[in-house]
Amino acid sequence: MVKQVVTQAVKQTNAAGELTHLLTLEGMPKEQIVQILDTAQQFVSVTDPAREVKKVPLLRGKSVFNLFFENSTRTRTTFEIAANRLSADVINLDISTSSTAKGESLIDTIDNLIAMQADILVVRHNVSRAPMEIAQHVPTFVHVINAGDGSHQHPTQGLLDMYTMRHFKHDFRNLKVAIIGDIVHSRVAKSNIHALTTLGCPEIRVIGPESLLPSDLDMLGVKVFHEMEAGLKGVDVVMTLRIQKERMEQGQVPEGNAFFKQFGLTQARLALAKPDAIVMHPGPMNRGVEIESAVADGPQSVILQQVTFGIAVRMAVMSMVAGN
């Protein structure tokens, strides 16, 4: 059931150790994560209300191709806004209606985009590791950013989650973080667990039914809980995930109401966490399935701030890789 992810050295830095692609957070050194977060903090100031021109010229003359083999309006839009604020030209490719549907191979598609002078390829693919394959193929002046590959990684989401936690909690060294729900299909959960571990978070918990938790979690130093009450006690950060029906086999998870009864984030359950705990969700959110509306819209929710920070994080990543 659980697809074993084979760890293989993915080259996302140049000889000087600088980021040239962003493919995974697994194995990314702490200094590099911190550097991305610090750079993103700079880019938050681009939308400072006092700034009349909310755009900077760093990527002027560069072309960013949004290559989404799997739909995601939010992620694609935030990459597009980030590229626009950096003054890049953005080209969105709707793959479902393009040459791939006519039988063109992935590498042929990529070669054509390189011939069209692409500088940055933002890739979302339903096959794990497809962005790595592309990164290995492109010449050094083309940069690849993984915008989510299968159930493997979603590094910019992981980074924006780290940014959000750092913004509200300042320090990872005393943090207790609980991730709830469909961990096994979640590239977001994996990226978060890798980054949190690297940043020195001492306690990462996952909460969910056995069928949705991968079997190798203990190896990552993660505490496993099968009930919300125990898992939420005393945490600083509560992150709920969407049930990914499209990646599931039938009967793997209690349907809608049954899941909510067991694992839905309600106000009563949230009260078990620390009083100042923040609630996060990578979106899209299913109200009444994994989260109650009162929590999603409540004072502890930082779900919409995550989206805003995501733009700054994507600006940071794009301007870093394109400059190296």
Added chain:
Amino acid sequence: MKAEALYRKLLGELQAREVTAKLTPAHPQFCLAGLAVGGAWLAERLAKDLVLPQFGVINVAFHRDDYAEKGLSAMRSASTMPTHLPFEVNGAHIILIDDVLSTGRTVRAALNELFDFGRPAQVELMVLADRGKRELPITADFVAEFIDLPEEQILALEKDATGLFHFHIEERNG
């Protein structure tokens, strides 16, 4: 060279202006904006010594002209000091403060950054040290001292634990 002595020259220049400004209340008070990082330290201390209500910080990272060559690496040292201008830029009389003026490229970038926030009525430039070797048609309105140094040496302002300024000379590597 004594950075503290140069700082006092700069302070004296601004104190003289402040007196003039008070004599003509119709004339708008100047606003200080220091270039991160050294110039921002200077602006902060000047604002304190002049009892100004605020000072601005300008970070030039978004407008540097060496991005294609160096990427964002030059952004790192100043990354903890984003641009912050706590006053209305439109119509303001702004005095840019920097520690060292040389090629003029940083000042060009600072002007671009400043104009992203509005259209000032007047912009002046005051620096502690001018090394010459200009590569752009930019000049300072006040220079505490002209300094001639070999090109391979970097002149950097430092602030010690007690808040005092010192100049530090490094050899440029690579």
